[in-house]
Amino acid sequence: MFDATRPTHAPADHPKVKMGRVGILIANLGTPDDFGYWPMRRYLNEFLSDKRVIDYPAWKWQPILQGIILTKRPFSSGEAYKSIWNHDKGESPLMTITKDQTIKLREAMQARYGDRVMVDFCMRYGNPSTNSKVRQMVAEGCDRILFFPLYPHYAGATSATANDQFFRALMKETWQPASRTVPAYFDEPAYIDALAGSVERAYAAMKTKPDVLVCSYHGMPERYLQQGDPYHCQCIKTSRLLKERLGWSDDQLVSTFQSRFGPEEWLKPYTVDHVADLARAGNKNIAVIAPAFSADCIETLEEINEEIRESFEEAGGEAFTYIPCLNDDDSHIAALGKVIEDNLRGWLD
Structure with a gap:
């Protein structure tokens, strides 16, 4: 462990401080x-x-x-x-999964870098707060922090607001650590491979292969796209790369958007409507995957697996398969580890 020491060339009465570690702080949306x-x-x-x-x-x-x-x-x-709800642990599935991801990432990073790194997680909304975890990392001697929002695709309402909160936390520190934020990794080959692997395993377990794979991404108002948010373009590229990695034709995979809120027009097609259209067009067997989510949460476990499933079945659909998020799958942890290592270059080599 890193113990407190007196800075080099400091006078004898200078207080000892902890320093020299690198914090790796992963962030997810949050949970009540x-x-x-x-x-x-x-x-x-x-x-x-x-x-x-x-x-x-x-x-x-x-x-x-x-x-x-x-x-x-x-x-x-x-x-x-x-x-x-995970009633056994008294927490939401997102909290459980994020904890599991953190444990595996901590083990992987410490196996590579030893106790030079400190790996932890925070939530943009709710607990544990970004403020509390930044404060803890500084107190534990992290004079550099890599902040990693766990969103494959950049959006103002996800990656940017997580970064905003991280910057606000830094504003409270007397001696600010050097900091980096991890960019979107929507086209990272290891991430695409992990997605493809989850699809291949799910399809291999089915007696009858789905007619269509629906890639359902979280939606946003169309206005945000017009204002320059790259989210839509990055989602579409992920779908294309996944389709190419699987070796599929264009009609085997579609991209849709879920979770509308408010009166505005959002990115289309809407998942809840499009799955019904697929059923009415004769596609009685579909699978749905949510590439924009790094962990299963209310939008996947409840919205996709209940509301969107119901829309498909009411329109005549017969077989609906939800393919879980990558969560703490080893291939996902390896992909996230690769992204972290790439962004630590120059700090830890």
């Missing part, structure tokens, strides 16, 4: 502490008050949020979370 009304309300308030997520003027949005949405939505969202 519980599915009850007040924990859900706190979480949704923090999430939906983020200007990166909802960019309407506060004078217009906050009365709607505080007076209408946060009065009702905690109940419906709480029921959705309750249906997927």
Whole structure:
């Protein structure tokens, strides 16, 4: 372990400090502490008050949020979370999976770099907070921090807001560590290979192969794309690379977008509508994968596996298979490790 030492050439009465380590801080979206009304309300308030997520003027949005949405939505969202909750551990699946990912990444990084690195995780919304983990890393002697938002595709409402929170945490430090943020890894070959491997394993276990693989990405307002957000283009490239890696034709894989919110037009086609269209067109057997999510969460376990499945089946679909996120699969951990190592160059070689 790194013990506190007196800086080189410092006077004898200089206090000892810990320094010389590199922090690797991975970040995910976040999760409520519980599915009850007040924990859900706190979480949704923090999430939906983020200007990166909802960019309407506060004078217009906050009365709607505080007076209408946060009065009702905690109940419906709480029921959705309750249906997927890890009751044994008292936490959401996203929390469980992120902890498992962190443990495996810590083992991999320490096997390569020893105790020169400290690996931990934080959440953009909820706990553990970004502030608390940055403070802990600095206290443990990390004078350099690699901040890694676990989003394969860059979006203002995901990667950027996570980085914003990291920068705000740095503002509170008297002696700021040097810092780097990890860019999107949507076309990283190891990530594409891991996605392809998950599809190949799922298909190998089926008696009848699906007619279509639906790559369902989290949606965003079309307006954000027009403002220069690269998310849509990066999603489409991931789908193309996955299709090429699998050696498939164009009609075997489609890209769609889920999780609409509010009255605006969002990126299309909408997953919930498109799977119904596929069923009506005679595609009775489909599989759905969610490449934009690094870990299964409410949007995959509840929205895809319940709401979107129901839309497909009500339109005449017969076989619906959800292919889980990469989670803590060894191929995923190896891909994330490769991204981390690439971004540590010059700090740790």
